[in-house]
Amino acid sequence: MTKKIILRDDEMPTQWYNVVPDIPGGLKPPLDPETKQPMSAEKLSAVFPMGLLEQEMSSERFITIPEEVQEIYKIWRPSPLVRATSLEKALGTKAKIYFKNEGVSPVGSHKANTAVPQAYYNMKEGVKRIATETGAGQWGSALSFATSKFGLECKVYMVRVSYDQKPYRKSMMHTFGAEVVASPSMETKIGRQILAEYPDTPGSLGIAISEALEDAFSRDDTKYSLGSVLNHVILHQSIIGLEAKKQMEIAGDYPDVIIGCCGGGSNIAGLVNPFIPDYLNGKKIRFVGVEPASCPSLTMGKLAYDFGDVAQSTPLLYMYTLGHDFIPPGIHAGGLRYHGMSPIVSALVRENIMEAVKVHQIECFEAGVLFAKTEGIIPAPETCHAIRATIIEATKDLNDPKTILFNFSGHGLIDMGSYDKYFSGDLQNYDYPAEQIAKSMANLPKI
């Protein structure tokens, strides 16, 4: 039996798919944080290279992947599509479970898919240095890898809770030549302010973004880079779904439901978006975004204009948000600890194209251990969320022979400390209290 469907280098897609022109009702534009008017490309070009800004605002359905980017993709792409036969058997389900294994990238996650083009377009426009933030460390290591390929410097503001829990992530970034500092740090104004007020803060992606942006604004040689949320990031991730479509076709199958974990939204959108045109053409297919109960932007947040960061320095994005000053608890799926959600994923949820569910971390680790023991691969804590939702879906009715496809966004080999905590019984489930969320949402900007 064929366990996995692989594609050769020359079968790799050569264009990304941009879902924006296909979203019913479209996207609302980002707003200038000062004027509250639609953001000008000129202003954004202070922190992003034009190559990426053009993609951010593009209404083209397909955008060619530069050859230099394709060459680097081929280090690990096309990634395998795997049939989780052993997991199916352990669950006793008639459902067919497939996963797209993005853990095969050199940094162990899907983040490399956008890190490479982002470093590329910066290099093309003469940028010497990129500043960024990282949650779980996956994005920071991906960008460090990508910048090392193009000879750029890289500075990473890493959310403190991850900085402390994931020493190997720092080591990876060092190996690729990047500089890493725990966020909030003493190196930026906003970092110093927050440390003065909350010296013991675990940090958050919202804070780290503020620091990286301040860094980029303050230096002529530096631009900023974001690993999720934005349209151009989601564009780059579409290669996941484009490959998966080809592979499902080779497998002679088609998904009834597609599942992915949701932090900023890039991994689920990357897998889902290339299937959206089929959905709009009447194909029966469900899309399920899975978020942690401790940071439930899609399921308990509000669709509104909000800042992407704590310092209110980003453009206002129209998205599901828990409020920009929401600081999520230090759960271990650091990559899912973000107050907002990509405008594209938010629009898909708004249009009832995508469903959203929330799950608890202990059940996610249980699912991850079952996956490791059956399929042999240890998933990242973030990915465990998608696996948990997949198991729920596959066991609702054990006799339903539906086809499930989920995004295996990354392996967990660099995050084993989280598994140690799970095995020791130190982990707790956490529902973020509604009244706390109401409080942070009261600070949404008035538009």
Add this chain to the structure above:
Amino acid sequence: MTKKIILRDDEMPTQWYNVVPDIPGGLKPPLDPETKQPMSAEKLSAVFPMGLLEQEMSSERFITIPEEVQEIYKIWRPSPLVRATSLEKALGTKAKIYFKNEGVSPVGSHKANTAVPQAYYNMKEGVKRIATETGAGQWGSALSFATSKFGLECKVYMVRVSYDQKPYRKSMMHTFGAEVVASPSMETKIGRQILAEYPDTPGSLGIAISEALEDAFSRDDTKYSLGSVLNHVILHQSIIGLEAKKQMEIAGDYPDVIIGCCGGGSNIAGLVNPFIPDYLNGKKIRFVGVEPASCPSLTMGKLAYDFGDVAQSTPLLYMYTLGHDFIPPGIHAGGLRYHGMSPIVSALVRENIMEAVKVHQIECFEAGVLFAKTEGIIPAPETCHAIRATIIEATKDLNDPKTILFNFSGHGLIDMGSYDKYFSGDLQNYDYPAEQIAKSMANLPKI
């Protein structure tokens, strides 16, 4: 351009290649540690299942891979053959460098290739529990993965220096359901003896083997498993070279030199052996085994019958050895810290078919960092030895357009602590003193 050559699931070899009948002069048999006569299969069957013993003693050239093993192999196999174009460019060499990426296995190294059939044959014969040792932790995690697939219990004696330096390896083994203890431990007689004499010992593979063997001998439900050295292990690893031959053919190329790091010998033999028949038929091809200067069994040891362990409980193997009571210093390439060398690799070196070189660890980490920055993948410390030798080979004469193939035996993502030590400047090069080696070799058994 094609960066990597991949094979589909249905192109995976379905037989292993056994080099033993092709070794000029053959192999000397293992001897009974008590009688010093050739070891009987009956006695060995106390610790190994018959399925593996038959392979250990087989003179068949090809042995069919059981279907259940093939199915599990397909989780990650066939593994990619990659052209290291960026490394070539950075070196300014006209040499073509290929590597076989065994880091794609669920546990990050080639060790899974033998762990799976070993667990399989034990399961087939009704064994309930396997005891083993592990150096760097790669073998222990591979066997934990494999036993979890067949529902066996697994007990791992992990060399103390690695146990302390590599916490994530322990976590991996726990995730797969194995039990892990630092060796020497208080759980065996030999462990207690050694701890009484050397309470601060970093441990060694030789000691850990003694503990695992004692465990297996003392329990009816338990057999023993070794991750390198033995003929059946090397047989299983031949899938690396069998795939690589097919892939080089697809690439339209053939190696002038094949390189691998040497601990017990299984990864280099796995890649090299399937090319041996070509060599014996007159093909011009060099094979280079790379060992650490701190544990130089091939370059400074002696070809003799010796024990595989400190407690003198294994059969006597005819191999290059530094003496069974040699305790190598705690260098970071834990997987290369073994006093002996596989009898097969020893015979290839004896027959001048394979060359052996020794390298220093600081230069190896330098090579590993260059590889990470060029090819994007962070190598395991052991693998850095092969890369170091590859770089030496590729830069001897920059204009020589030779084709080099090396075994990328594993990635380093679970061993980043070693890179931290390298970056901090704490690492030192170490040549094991000749007079010390002479001392431990004075204790070789008299045959």
